[in-house]
Amino acid sequence: MVGGKKSNARVETHQSRDLLTKWAPRVVFLLLLVAVGGWLDTIKERWYIFDPSELHELAKAAIASSNDTAGMIQHIVTNLTLTHPSNQIRINADSSEWVFNNAGGAMGAMYIIHASITKGHTGLHTADDYFNILVGEEWAFRPGALEMERYTPGMVHFMPRGISKQYKMHEGCFALEYARGWIPLMLPFGFVDTFTSTLDFPTLYRTARVTGREMLGNIFIGKI
Ligand SMILES: *[C@@H]1O[C@H](CO)[C@@H](O)[C@H](O)[C@H]1NC(C)=O
Numbered sequence: 001m002v003g004g005k006k007s008n009a010r011v012e013t014h015q016s017r018d019l020l021t022k023w024a025p026r027v028v029f030l031l032l033l034v035a036v037g038g039w040l041d042t043i044k045e046r047w048y049i050f051d052p053s054e055l056h057e058l059a060k061a062a063i064a065s066s067n068d069t070a071g072m073i074q075h076i077v078t079n080l081t082l083t084h085p086s087n088q089i090r091i092n093a094d095s096s097e098w099v100f101n102n103a104g105g106a107m108g109a110m111y112i113i114h115a116s117i118t119k120g121h122t123g124l125h126t127a128d129d130y131f132n133i134l135v136g137e138e139w140a141f142r143p144g145a146l147e148m149e150r151y152t153p154g155m156v157h158f159m160p161r162g163i164s165k166q167y168k169m170h171e172g173c174f175a176l177e178y179a180r181g182w183i184p185l186m187l188p189f190g191f192v193d194t195f196t197s198t199l200d201f202p203t204l205y206r207t208a209r210v211t212g213r214e215m216l217g218n219i220f221i222g223k224i
């Protein structure tokens with residue numbers, strides 16, 4: 001009887017020690033991750049090369065330079081290629097690489113000009129998002145707002161991180177979108193619809209391939 005009790009107690013302490021060795025490292029790892037993330041967040045500005053107000057100027061110049069969307073895109077890509085040396089940042093000049101994108105119940109198409117792990121394409125997010133309207137209109141509202149926001153060519157729809165809105169790309173709208181922040185954390189938003197709704201795996205493949213290629217290409221030249 002007594003002996004049996006003793007060994008039961010031993011088994012219990014053994015089990016709780018097992019539980020501790022199993023969970024302590026995980027908790028420490030999680031705390032480290034939060035600490036490193038918090039620190040990186042305070043210094044992330046160092047890695048940004050594009051400037052939102054310069055991109056806004058560029059979007060306005062593109063609108064002035066051309067009255068068709070292809071011409072505007074060409075203007076933007078040519079300007080970015082000329083103003084940023086290729087050893088500093090990778091620009092994807094192949095404007096034939098359009099892919100569909102389904103996210104948050106909206107469907108669109110996009111061409112990824114630049115993707116790195118701190119900047120790229122986007123939708124509630126861990127990054128600030130600048131949506132430069134080139135053609136058409138974008139409409140948006142926040143819950144409780146009784147008047148819709150309307151963005152026309154030359155305007156920027158700025159979405160700070162953590163904010164979500166309903167939006168509509170009205171009348172053949174095209175925009176230059178620039179997101180800065182923690183891009184890998186926002187990619188699931190762009191991809192999850194493939195699994196739950198569209199099952200369009202070729203598109204997922206093409207998007208992931210272009211995004212991955214551009215991100216890695218940027219990492220190789222030291223642009224994170
Ligand atoms: C790029 O666009 C900006 C903004 O419109 C302009 O100030 C700059 O001169 C352009 N650079 C080139 C090389 O076209």
Ligand SMILES: *[C@@H]1O[C@H](CO)[C@@H](O)[C@H](O)[C@H]1NC(C)=O
Pocket residue numbers: 066067068
């Ligand atoms: C742009 O519009 C002007 C008139 O507003 C027209 O003369 C010109 O041909 C158009 N250019 C293109 C590329 O469509």
